Amino acid sequence: MLDTRDAGHHCRRLTDFQLKRIIYAQDWPYDSSITGYLSDALFVGNTCIAIVFDHSRKGPREQFKDGHMIRTSHILSVHKEGRFWVLTTLNSLYVVASFKRQLGRRTFKKLDAFERLKTCVE
Numbered sequence: 794m795l796d797t798r799d800a801g802h803h804c805r806r807l808t809d810f811q812l813k814r815i816i817y818a819q820d821w822p823y824d825s826s827i828t829g830y831l832s833d834a835l836f837v838g839n840t841c842i843a844i845v846f847d848h849s850r851k852g853p854r855e856q857f858k859d860g861h862m863i864r865t866s867h868i869l870s871v872h873k874e875g876r877f878w879v880l881t882t883l884n885s886l887y888v889v890a891s892f893k894r895q896l897g898r899r900t901f902k903k904l905d906a907f908e909r910l911k912t913c914v915e
Contacts, residue, residue, distance in 0.1 A: 807832065807844075811891050815846050818890040821875050828885035829863075835893040836900035841865045841880060843889070871906045880906075 807815075811832045818830050828850070831843035845863045866882045873879070878889040878901070892898045 814890040818877050818888045819847060821877060821888075823874055823879065823886075823888070825879075825886055827879075827888055830888045830890050831863075831880075832891045833893045834889045834891065834897050834901070836868075836897070836904050837864075839868050839905050841868060841887065841889075843887075843893075845887075846890075868904060868906045871904065 815830050815832055826849075829848035830846045831841060832846065834841050834843040836842075842862065842864045845861055848863075865880065865885070865887060868880050868882055870881045871878055872881075874888075880887045880889065889901075892901060
């Protein structure tokens with residue numbers, strides 16, 4: 794679970810909105826085991842750059858520690874559970890708690906996996 798007292802020590806200070814979204818995302822009952830929760834998500838190519846929280850694998854150099862910036866591997870698919878988008882990569886499932894202001898949603902809609910999802914629904 795997210796310890797909000799520690800979040801500010803690793804990155805720029807998160808807003809109350811971002812912290813609430815992460816906590817709410819952690820409480821949601823997902824169909825599968827979640828690898829980590831992403832805040833300030835921005836999509837480049839077919840990957841996501843974001844601030845990670847509650848990652849299940851901290852890594853040998855603690856590169857997945859709460860508040861650290863990560864870049865996911867290639868995103869294979871996306872689907873929505875409740876209010877949150879779940880990203881499936883080769884070995885992980887990430888929940889997007891919040892998008893980067895002004896750019897995040899726009900870049901998400903250009904994601905190849907999102908485009909495939911839209912065509913399946915139509």
